[in-house]
Amino acid sequence: MSMLEPAALPDELATVAIETGPEIVASYAALTDDYNPIHLDPAFAAGTAFGRPIVHGTLGLNLVLEAIERTFGEVPATLSLDARFVRPVPVGTAIRAGGRLRDAAAGLYEVFVETSAGERAVEGTCTIMPGATPETKGTNAS
Amino acid sequence: MSGAPSDTGVWVYEDFSPGQSLGDHAVTLDAAHIGHWTAIYGEPAAGDRVPAGMLVAAMMEAYLNAIQPRPPGNVHASQKLVFHRMARAGDRLNAQVSCLAKERRKERGWVTFGVVLSTDGRDVLSGEIRTIWAR
Numbered sequence: 001m002s003m004l005e006p007a008a009l010p011d012e013l014a015t016v017a018i019e020t021g022p023e024i025v026a027s028y029a030a031l032t033d034d035y036n037p038i039h040l041d042p043a044f045a046a047g048t049a050f051g052r053p054i055v056h057g058t059l060g061l062n063l064v065l066e067a068i069e070r071t072f073g074e075v076p077a078t079l080s081l082d083a084r085f086v087r088p089v090p091v092g093t094a095i096r097a098g099g100r101l102r103d104a105a106a107g108l109y110e111v112f113v114e115t116s117a118g119e120r121a122v123e124g125t126c127t128i129m130p131g132a133t134p135e136t137k138g139t140n141a142s
Numbered sequence: 143m144s145g146a147p148s149d150t151g152v153w154v155y156e157d158f159s160p161g162q163s164l165g166d167h168a169v170t171l172d173a174a175h176i177g178h179w180t181a182i183y184g185e186p187a188a189g190d191r192v193p194a195g196m197l198v199a200a201m202m203e204a205y206l207n208a209i210q211p212r213p214p215g216n217v218h219a220s221q222k223l224v225f226h227r228m229a230r231a232g233d234r235l236n237a238q239v240s241c242l243a244k245e246r247r248k249e250r251g252w253v254t255f256g257v258v259l260s261t262d263g264r265d266v267l268s269g270e271i272r273t274i275w276a277r
Contacts, residue, residue, distance in 0.1 A: 018183065024182050028178070028199075030178045031182070031203070032203045033203045033206055034202060034203075034206050036214070038214070056202075057218045057221070058198050058199065061198065061221060062183070062198055063195075065194040068194070073187075079225045080223065081221075081222070081223040082222050083222075084220040085218055
């Protein structure tokens with residue numbers, strides 16, 4: 001984890017994108033042990049309000065973290081993130097994640113995951129505290 | 143935590159109470175986890191430090207296994223994450239899962255769960271998972 005100064009915060013995070021095909025979703029199910037049929041079974045999903053399988057929410061959210069790591073080279077010393085899953089993503093949809101600096105002094109970025117059509121699936125903020133050190137943060141940083 | 147506490151066969155809204163521990167669960171960042179991650183997001187960055195998202199995946203694995211069986215139709219509505227330090231490939235993470243809060247709003251049951259991942263007694267990631275519980 002690295003220390004950052006406000007001036008080191010870029011205006012935009014790197015954009016990271018993936019295609020969320022069935023194989024990708026199956027891999028995420030195996031990674032998280034989340035085999036909910038809403039993600040994996042078209043017949044089951046057809047009987048739900050979504051009508052077809054949807055991507056695990058944190059599969060997309062992790063793209064935001066990938067964007068942060070790609071931008072800074074590693075996870076900054078202090079990183080917090082608060083996000084809402086605002087729209088389901090049908091399996092097979094291309095998604096991308098990124099972020100824009102909103103308050104450099106506070107280290108505050110607006111972050112998002114959106115489809116290739118620009119529909120937001122995840123919205124939120126992350127805070128990258130400039131100048132923080134791993135030893136001065138957290139609740140159990142012994 | 144294993145099995146639903148109520149006689150419904152699954153965990154339902156009434157089974158949860160703020161402050162309730164839902165147990166400790168271990169997740170090892172082994173080759174299988176890294177392989178699944180790589181299939182989705184590509185090769186992790188150089189070194190043995192795992193991507194931050196892999197910690198989120200571990201958090202979800204612990205959370206899902208802590209509360210079984212679950213009713214179909216739960217909605218993961220929002221997520222908070224605070225990273226304390228990173229973990230390395232091969233680390234065995236301990237996940238403490240708990241219920242932080244719950245409330246009824248417009249006939250829906252909202253439940254917030256907390257998961258704290260640690261390794262060697264040091265916190266790695268704290269997460270809050272806010273859900274609309276289906277039953």
